[in-house]
Amino acid sequence: MGCPFHDDAFWFALREHSPQEWADAVAFDHAIRDGSARANADGHPLRGQFFLHRQRVPLDQVVLRPRSRPGDTPGCGPWTCPHDASTTGHGLGEVA
Numbered sequence: 001m002g003c004p005f006h007d008d009a010f011w012f013a014l015r016e017h018s019p020q021e022w023a024d025a026v027a028f029d030h031a032i033r034d035g036s037a038r039a040n041a042d043g044h045p046l047r048g049q050f051f052l053h054r055q056r057v058p059l060d061q062v063v064l065r066p067r068s069r070p071g072d073t074p075g076c077g078p079w080t081c082p083h084d085a086s087t088t089g090h091g092l093g094e095v096a
Contacts, residue, residue, distance in 0.1 A: 004052055009066040011053065025052065029059040 015022045035046025053062045 004054070006052075007066075008062075008064045011059070011062065012064045012066045015064070026058075026060045028052070033058075 011025075014025065029052040032050040032052075034040070034049060039045070049056075051057065052059050055062050
């Protein structure tokens with residue numbers, strides 16, 4: 001769920017069809033905003049802010065614009081996402 005490579009179609013489907021998972025993703029997005037509490041306490045604060053969505057706004061404030069993609073659009077790379085892209089609808093995008 002915490003993959004920043006999800007596209008708007010994924011987020012839209014999650015919001016519309018899996019409200020509990022959407023709520024979990026929104027909560028996670030909020031929790032990562034200022035980095036890890038442990039890292040901050042250890043003197044390693046985050047530079048800037050983290051967001052799950054490429055628009056760099058809170059997930060529950062994103063204007064989702066799902067677009068159709070060709071079937072051969074690659075998903076997450078093997079080093080960035082543990083999911084099978086052929087079944088999860090992942091799309092490429094910059095790290096938010």
